[in-house]
Amino acid sequence: MSGVGKGVSVASMGALLKARGLKVTAVKIDPYLNVDPGTLNPTEHGEVFVTKDGLETDQDIGNYERFLDEDLSRVNYMTSGSIFQTIINRERAMGYHGKTVEWVPDVPNEIISRIKTAANDADADVTLVEIGGTVGEYQNLLYLEACRMMHLESPKDVLLALVSYLPVPGNLGEMKTKPTQYAARSLNAAGLQPDFIICRSAFPIDEPRKRKLSISCNVAAEDVIAAPDVESIYAVPVKFEEEGVGDRIVSKLGLKAPKKDGKHWRDLIKNIKSSTKPIKIGVVGKYFSTGDFTLSDAYLSVLEAIKHAAWAIRRKPEIVWLNSEDFEKNPGTVATTLKKLDGIIIPGGFGARGIEGKLMAMKYAREHKLPYLGLCYGMQLGLIEIARDVLGWKDANTTEIDPNTSHPVIHLMDEQQKKMEDKNYGGTMRLGEYPCVLKKGSKARALYDLEIVRERHRHRYEANPEYRKEFEKVGVVFSGMSPDEKLAEIIELKNHSFFMASQFHPELTSRPFRPNPLFLGFAKAAAKR
Numbered sequence: 217m218s219g220v221g222k223g224v225s226v227a228s229m230g231a232l233l234k235a236r237g238l239k240v241t242a243v244k245i246d247p248y249l250n251v252d253p254g255t256l257n258p259t260e261h262g263e264v265f266v267t268k269d270g271l272e273t274d275q276d277i278g279n280y281e282r283f284l285d286e287d288l289s290r291v292n293y294m295t296s297g298s299i300f301q302t303i304i305n306r307e308r309a310m311g312y313h314g315k316t317v318e319w320v321p322d323v324p325n326e327i328i329s330r331i332k333t334a335a336n337d338a339d340a341d342v343t344l345v346e347i348g349g350t351v352g353e354y355q356n357l358l359y360l361e362a363c364r365m366m367h368l369e370s371p372k373d374v375l376l377a378l379v380s381y382l383p384v385p386g387n388l389g390e391m392k393t394k395p396t397q398y399a400a401r402s403l404n405a406a407g408l409q410p411d412f413i414i415c416r417s418a419f420p421i422d423e424p425r426k427r428k429l430s431i432s433c434n435v436a437a438e439d440v441i442a443a444p445d446v447e448s449i450y451a452v453p454v455k456f457e458e459e460g461v462g463d464r465i466v467s468k469l470g471l472k473a474p475k476k477d478g479k480h481w482r483d484l485i486k487n488i489k490s491s492t493k494p495i496k497i498g499v500v501g502k503y504f505s506t507g508d509f510t511l512s513d514a515y516l517s518v519l520e521a522i523k524h525a526a527w528a529i530r531r532k533p534e535i536v537w538l539n540s541e542d543f544e545k546n547p548g549t550v551a552t553t554l555k556k557l558d559g560i561i562i563p564g565g566f567g568a569r570g571i572e573g574k575l576m577a578m579k580y581a582r583e584h585k586l587p588y589l590g591l592c593y594g595m596q597l598g599l600i601e602i603a604r605d606v607l608g609w610k611d612a613n614t615t616e617i618d619p620n621t622s623h624p625v626i627h628l629m630d631e632q633q634k635k636m637e638d639k640n641y642g643g644t645m646r647l648g649e650y651p652c653v654l655k656k657g658s659k660a661r662a663l664y665d666l667e668i669v670r671e672r673h674r675h676r677y678e679a680n681p682e683y684r685k686e687f688e689k690v691g692v693v694f695s696g697m698s699p700d701e702k703l704a705e706i707i708e709l710k711n712h713s714f715f716m717a718s719q720f721h722p723e724l725t726s727r728p729f730r731p732n733p734l735f736l737g738f739a740k741a742a743a744k745r
């Protein structure tokens with residue numbers, strides 16, 4: 217089922233192989249028909265992660281980057297929409313030389329060729345491929361077929377791991393293996409035999425059940441891997457190592473692994489466990505609800521970046537998810553809620569819903585010197601709040617919300633204006649990595665300790681340069697600018713403990729062993745409080 221931990225399993229296997237000195241890359245396959253997830257609603261899809269070269273992808277690419285500590289690119293991600301787009305364009309250009317284009321083998325062949333491109337680009341010894349969705353569903357059949365064809369071509373080079381959930385129904389109190397047996401059967405029906413079964417469950421699978429799965433699924437007992445819930449996803453590589461996953465993969469693929477060094481992962485876990493003194497961070501967002509459940513999936517990288525920064529200073533991150541619409545309904549709760557926190561973050565977002573609540577939170581943070589970190593929309597709204605409350609331009613806004621405002625402090629650049637008029641929405645934002653020059657003497661420059669940094673973007677609107685002078689007069693420092701000085705990339709406030717916001721998304725480059733400097737600075741300011 218979805219959300220069972222395939223991404224973290226893939227990422228953790230990659231981490232184990234990398235720790236053995238092997239070159240590793242990873243590919244994520246999303247079977248849906250959207251060309252990329254960029255146009256999907258965040259509550260529906262969760263976070264959109266952006267690669268350095270500007271592809272909008274699934275959050276699993278973020279997991280791979282964090283666990284592998286490698287930058288991935290557009291070759292590491294595909295959807296069925298992108299596959300069919302390529303095939304149909306190729307057919308239109310006579311690329312199939314007058315032959316009939318068939319579901320099989322033409323679609324699997326395109327899938328395989330993309331996997332090989334990713335492998336070659338990274339010069340990888342091992343390429344991990346995650347097939348999204350659930351075995352037995354219609355959507356991913358052609359990917360299973362691709363897997364079968366790759367295995368047929370080179371049986372010793374392809375391994376298949378089934379990640380399955382083993383429920384422990386409350387009324388029984390016993391772990392059940394039958395759904396996993398059926399999942400393995402479904403794979404068999406697709407002509408595939410799993411080499412590993414990763415047993416996701418609340419508890420570790422015991423020996424009798426390992427044997428049961430081994431016999432019924434035709435998998436060696438030592439390849440039935442316990443994968444119980446753990447407190448931190450970063451414990452998974454360590455757990456997998458204990459289960460022998462790394463050694464088993466290396467031996468099955470007949471690889472020579474030069475070393476084995478998992479100490480940094482064990483140290484990270486020790487560090488997490490010994491970081492007991494909390495910092496309380498509020499994240500003021502709006503993409504939380506699906507029915508009766510509250511999900512913070514839309515802010516996954518933000519959550520991870522907070523953790524990385526907090527652990528680096530030996531603090532336990534306590535994250536409070538705050539729905540900005542609740543502030544709008546009960547303005548009295550802004551102060552009572554925020555005064556209990558050590559810092560707040562306003563992450564990325566789109567559209568008008570919930571922004572007044574975010575502006576209330578920001579005003580509180582600015583006036584009460586509560587550490588503040590704004591991410592993308594969080595920077596744009598920061599400028600709007602200052603324009604309204606400090607500069608007195610009551611109707612200041614972004615043209616995304618109010619195209620007729622008399623103070624468009626955030627606006628569209630001409631090329632984006634044209635795209636909007638043409639309804640050209642997919643993959644057309646300012647996407648991916650751009651350079652940013654940091655101003656001498658600024659907090660941002662001190663935090664990065666660099667003159668030029670490269671961070672990743674995903675937005676259409678920009679700070680309007682016409683108002684820059686006015687903002688500077690009231691203590692706003694434009695501490696990060698595009699090299700041509702046209703675009704504001706970071707703002708900070710003088711006379712504030714920590715008020716920093718970026719037009720880019722610093723959360724996307726944060727790694728467990730290398731927190732992003734803006735998050736680290738924010739965590740330190742929060743800890744001081």
Ligand code: GLN
Binds near residue numbers: 593596
């Ligand atoms: N909605 C804003 C824009 O398009 C901000 C986007 C974001 O926060 N990622 O510019």
